[in-house]
Structure formats: structure tokens, C-alpha cells
Amino acid sequence: MSRSMLALALLVSITTAQLPPSVQSVIDEAEKHVTAELIGSHLGFLADDRLEGRGVGTRGDLLSRLYIKSVFEGLGLKPAGPNGSWEQEVPIIGINAQVTRKLTAKAQDGRSLSFTAPRDYTTFAGRPDKVTEWKNAELVFIGYGIDAPEQNWDDYKGVDLTGKVALVMNNDPSDDPNLFAGKTRLYYGRWSYKYEEAARRGAVGVIVIHTTPSAGYPFQVIQTGQGQERFWLPFTNGEKTLAIRSWCSEDAAKSLVALGGHDLDELRGKAETRAFRPVQIGVTVDVETTNTIRKIRSANVLAKIPGTDPKLGGQAVVVTAHFDHLGKGRPVRDDDIYNGALDNASGTAALLALARACTSLPSPPRRSIVFAAVTAEESGLLGSLYYARNPTIPPKKIIANYNIDGINIWGPTKDIAMIGYGKNSLTGLADTVAKRRGRVLRANPETDKGLFYRSDHFSFARIGVPSAFFKAGNDFLERGEVRRRVKLSYTGTRYHQPSDEYDARWNLQGAAQDTRLLLECLLRTVEADDPPRWSPGDEFEKLR
Incomplete structure (x- = not known):
């Protein structure tokens, strides 16, 4: 299927639940590359003790960046940093x-x-x-x-x-x-x-x-x-x-x-x-x-698939995930490594899986896709904030941001939650994609936690870029009550603790399921005629 045929079909169907069979086959083929095994392999490396919690400016920070760059390069992506580099250095104190x-x-x-x-x-x-x-x-x-x-x-x-x-x-x-x-x-x-x-x-x-x-x-x-x-x-x-x-x-x-x-x-x-x-x-x-x-060296790792449309190719969707965590800290039960497996080795693993799927497309998209593994999120969103202040693409040409911060490690669900539900037109798109997949898009049930302001998509929203951030659902397909209880216990027992460690028994089928949904949202966004919009009256609308 040619790129122009794919683009035309996606434009016709961008807001409809039913996709033409030819377009559906392209998405189906691409998403085959998003597997629980692939996500688990990246996650297992990034959350390993030998990376010492990926603290900013540490050996684990350097190794993480080297690993991510190597994966990007091996997939055939192009460097998206300043002056054709893979990294955007982030000056940190x-x-x-x-x-x-x-x-x-x-x-x-x-x-x-x-x-x-x-x-x-x-x-x-x-x-x-x-x-x-x-x-x-x-x-x-x-x-x-x-x-x-x-x-x-x-x-x-x-x-x-x-x-x-x-x-x-x-x-x-x-x-x-x-x-x-x-x-x-x-x-x-x-x-x-x-x-x-x-x-x-x-x-x-x-x-x-x-x-x-x-x-x-x-x-x-x-x-x-x-x-x-x-x-x-x-x-x-x-x-x-x-x-x-x-x-x-x-x-x-x-x-x-x-x-x-x-x-x-x-x-x-x-x-x-x-x-x-x-x-x-x-x-x-x-x-x-x-x-x-002290002054510290860290960096965002940036890669891209250049867009091919003569008019829209200079625009981009940026997909982000932070690779840092807390490094070493106060010991808990004799363990001083804060591995950050779920937060956010898992999101970085999903980002790399998305990149793998996008490089499998039969032809490049209309708009560019930038994959940004950002640093120092745990320190105040510093990596994404620095990128937003010093973007490698003019801010007005960044039409959307999809952020990944923590994935579903508990198993497949009927539903998926969206942080910032209703804030922009990406909600309608995600709802369409979820329904087509037999799933339900729900508003984030924990609206009182202010999650929209707590991860890297917020840095993009602050410069007017419509952003989306998905979280695991609660309607599990199997053993629902048990898995909801285990999921709920994470914040109280493992969040920002040494116990946030990778466990090979995690059910990453849910992670693959959610990442495939995100993949389809991403592909529809880069192929659409019109860019996403903030909802009328939203706090960020005036920034666009």
C-alpha cells in the first residue's frame, strides 16, 4: 500500500470507528512488533541493579542513554538532537x-x-x-x-x-x-x-x-x-x-x-x-x-522518523518517556538502589517498542515522529522542560505530545484511563481507537491527584502543545479483584521505593495491549489533515 493511499484513508477515517481494511492491515502489521516480550527485554535491562537506579548524572544515567541511542540507531531512526546528534545536552545543577x-x-x-x-x-x-x-x-x-x-x-x-x-x-x-x-x-x-x-x-x-x-x-x-x-x-x-x-x-x-x-x-x-x-x-x-x-552532565536522547508530506513534513508529534529514576538513596531493608522499574523503565521500554513498530511501516508518515527519552523527570520534569524551552522543532510545529510514564504490568483490561480526559481533541481520537478495539476509554479516576501536572507532557502543555497520557485501566479481563488490589497497593508500598524492582512474573500483556492502542493514536495523529486542538476554554488553549 502506498504512502499516499494510507494517508488518504486515514484522513477519511480519522474520527470514525471503522477503518478501511487496507489501513487496518497496515496498523495490524505494525502492532505485531509491540510484544510483551520486547517490552520486557528493554525493561529488564533498564531496571537492573547494575544501572544503580539511573540517577541523574550517574553511571546508570550514561549507560541508559547509551542503550537507548543504540536501540534507536539499530532501528534505522535518524538523530533528532542539535546539529544532527542523538543527544540534547541538558545542563543541570x-x-x-x-x-x-x-x-x-x-x-x-x-x-x-x-x-x-x-x-x-x-x-x-x-x-x-x-x-x-x-x-x-x-x-x-x-x-x-x-x-x-x-x-x-x-x-x-x-x-x-x-x-x-x-x-x-x-x-x-x-x-x-x-x-x-x-x-x-x-x-x-x-x-x-x-x-x-x-x-x-x-x-x-x-x-x-x-x-x-x-x-x-x-x-x-x-x-x-x-x-x-x-x-x-x-x-x-x-x-x-x-x-x-x-x-x-x-x-x-x-x-x-x-x-x-x-x-x-x-x-x-x-x-x-x-x-x-x-x-x-x-x-x-x-x-x-x-x-x-556541582554541575552535572545528562541529556535527552532524541530520534526521529522524518515526515514526507511537502506541507506537513516539518510538523511533528513528540513521544516522550523519562528514563531517569532516583539512583541510590536511603536504604530500606538493606537495599539502597531505587530501580524505578515501573517508574519509568517501563515507559522507556514502551517508547522503544513504539519506535520498533513505527520503523516497520511500509512507508514513512506525513508528519515527523520524534521519540524523546528525557532525563531528570523525577527532579522536576527538567529534561522535558529544557526541551520545551529549547526545542529542536519550532513549538508551533509540534502538533501533539504522547507521554508514557508507567505502563500496565498487571494484565489486559477492558478499559484504559486517560490523564487530562476532555482537555483536547486527542480525547475524541483515543475514544474512537478504544471503541474500535472493543475497549472503553475512561477519564482518570484519580482526578484529585493532579496527574496531568506531574509528568513530562505538562512541559509541552505549557508551551501550548496538546498532550495525552494514558494509564492502566481497572477492568481486568482475568482475576479482576485480585489484580485491582495489587495495582492499588503499588503507590503505598513501591512508589519511589527500592522495592520498585522488575519482576519477570509481571503480566506485560496489558502493557502491550495499551501500547498498541497508543500506536494507533500516534499513527492517526501524524496522518490527519488537521492538528489536535485544545478544548474551548481549557487553561492551555490561549497558549496555542
Whole structure:
């Protein structure tokens, strides 16, 4: 079948459930290359102990990039990095902060409390200084720490935060469906937004109050990062940053405000309305970290299949998966390697399987496909953020992003979940593809976790690129109750823990099933006449 015939047939059928037999045969042939065995072979290597958790700037980082590049090159893909290279170097600053003066709170009457890291709180430096500190800094409760003019919501009410520390709640208001999308978490609910907003207002620090419901994971996930090196893109002159960023447990937060004569539940109740005003806790806080700073070499690995259409060939769909994880860290049961098998050796394996399938097409697509294995996602989406700021393709020519971060390791499902369901026209496309395959596309059931803002597709959305991110479904074809229970236990027991290790007993048939669905979505997108669009009124629509 010629490329032009394939393109024409796909254009006719892009929004219909029924594909012409000739087009269906091309997709069927391509997806035969997406197998559980292929995904498992890549996953097993990337998650092996010998890669030491693929920490940024480590030997495991280098080996991962070499492996991915070798696979791309062996498939006959073209390099898509700067100047015809396979890699886009990402300049990263590493800051390892060690607490040298523990967190102490002092009330106006002289009473004081001391807290222990990481039992009660965590800290990491927000500046590349040898020493960072809060010294006799006033503590101010700022509610959710949100300023959203379009919602007529301002938690700051003009308070001067210069030199002060903000104590804020995680998440965003969720009780009113007409505010902040109800139970669906927006970027306002992300801890990163709260740090950024307070820094813009001159604060020296922020303490985010952890609760498992508001974070979506237990405090042990936060504790794991204490004392570990944190990574940043280079700071710009004049950039406002916090001296120290912090989380604390709910119990520690209760003790902090009680020292100043306040009740945390009462404060949180008042913060649920627009009328809330910042509360001076009547407590000052002190903490100091001594920081080791270094420059690190890492890179995004980029490959492409060039498009062949005279008008559309310069446009591209970028498929991303982050290959990094946490490297070595605090031992748990004598294991200090954070392998990141599911998060995200699995997604990188799926990316490589997609690349294999796309290189099997009888002719290249109309638009280009860029496969981007990005670095430093676990450090704040740094690899994809750097690419978005320094794209190898003009941003307006990147028509879509499909991101892979964690795949289905529990077995085939009737359904598949979509993060950001309804945000752009890729939802309708994915729904069409799912129905054609006898499956059901569902909205992400965990809308309160803000997953759309927690992986690399967010970096593309921030420059206006419609993005899609699929997660494993819950309607398992076999042993549904057991597999749902095992899947649910992952976040509480394995997420960002040394126990996230590859197990050859994983059922990767579900991973292959979902990757095949993604393959069809990808092929339809690169062949369509019109690019995807943000839904009217979506928060990212104006960026396009």
C-alpha cells in the first residue's frame, strides 16, 4: 500500500470507528512488533541493579542513554538532537542539602519546639548557595497559597511575605464544583506552584503540609528525598527563589500552629472560602542547610522518523518517556538502589517498542515522529522542560505530545484511563481507537491527584502543545479483584521505593495491549489533515 493511499484513508477515517481494511492491515502489521516480550527485554535491562537506579548524572544515567541511542540507531531512526546528534545536552545543577541546624520554632513567649528530619519534615535548598537558612523567620499560614484572579480567589490578600516562611495546604479547594474544577486538581494544587508563587512574593521558604489524601501518596515518599541531591536547570539572574523548600507531616504542622495558640483544623476550615485572610502564627522558625553544589552532565536522547508530506513534513508529534529514576538513596531493608522499574523503565521500554513498530511501516508518515527519552523527570520534569524551552522543532510545529510514564504490568483490561480526559481533541481520537478495539476509554479516576501536572507532557502543555497520557485501566479481563488490589497497593508500598524492582512474573500483556492502542493514536495523529486542538476554554488553549 502506498504512502499516499494510507494517508488518504486515514484522513477519511480519522474520527470514525471503522477503518478501511487496507489501513487496518497496515496498523495490524505494525502492532505485531509491540510484544510483551520486547517490552520486557528493554525493561529488564533498564531496571537492573547494575544501572544503580539511573540517577541523574550517574553511571546508570550514561549507560541508559547509551542503550537507548543504540536501540534507536539499530532501528534505522535518524538523530533528532542539535546539529544532527542523538543527544540534547541538558545542563543541570545538583544541590545536596544537609541539615546543619535542625528546624526549631519559637513562640513569642519564649517557648520552643524542635523537629527532626525526616521524621517530621524535609528540606531542600532552593538556591545554589553554600549555606541556606531561615533565621528568625515569621511563619504565616496562607491557606492553599493560591492567587487565581479568574476564580476571584486570593489567599495572599496583599500580605508582605518578604523574609517570611509560608505554611500552606496541599491541593486546591475541591468542595465546590464551580471552583477549581471541583475534585479535579489543577496546577494551583501542585506543591511546585505553591513554591513558585511564594517565591515571587519574596518568601524565604514554604512548608507544605502533607496529608496522604491531598498528596496521593504517604509521607514516606516525601521522607525518601531527605538528604538526597536535588537537581535544577541553571538559575537566571534575578530569578526569585526560596532559600529552603520544605514539607512537614500533619502532626508537625499541628504542633507548629499550636505553639502560636492556633488550631490547624480551624485554620484549614477558614481557608476553604474566598474570605480567608493570611494568619500570622506568632511563631518564628529557624533551620539551616549546608549545600554541596556541582554541575552535572545528562541529556535527552532524541530520534526521529522524518515526515514526507511537502506541507506537513516539518510538523511533528513528540513521544516522550523519562528514563531517569532516583539512583541510590536511603536504604530500606538493606537495599539502597531505587530501580524505578515501573517508574519509568517501563515507559522507556514502551517508547522503544513504539519506535520498533513505527520503523516497520511500509512507508514513512506525513508528519515527523520524534521519540524523546528525557532525563531528570523525577527532579522536576527538567529534561522535558529544557526541551520545551529549547526545542529542536519550532513549538508551533509540534502538533501533539504522547507521554508514557508507567505502563500496565498487571494484565489486559477492558478499559484504559486517560490523564487530562476532555482537555483536547486527542480525547475524541483515543475514544474512537478504544471503541474500535472493543475497549472503553475512561477519564482518570484519580482526578484529585493532579496527574496531568506531574509528568513530562505538562512541559509541552505549557508551551501550548496538546498532550495525552494514558494509564492502566481497572477492568481486568482475568482475576479482576485480585489484580485491582495489587495495582492499588503499588503507590503505598513501591512508589519511589527500592522495592520498585522488575519482576519477570509481571503480566506485560496489558502493557502491550495499551501500547498498541497508543500506536494507533500516534499513527492517526501524524496522518490527519488537521492538528489536535485544545478544548474551548481549557487553561492551555490561549497558549496555542
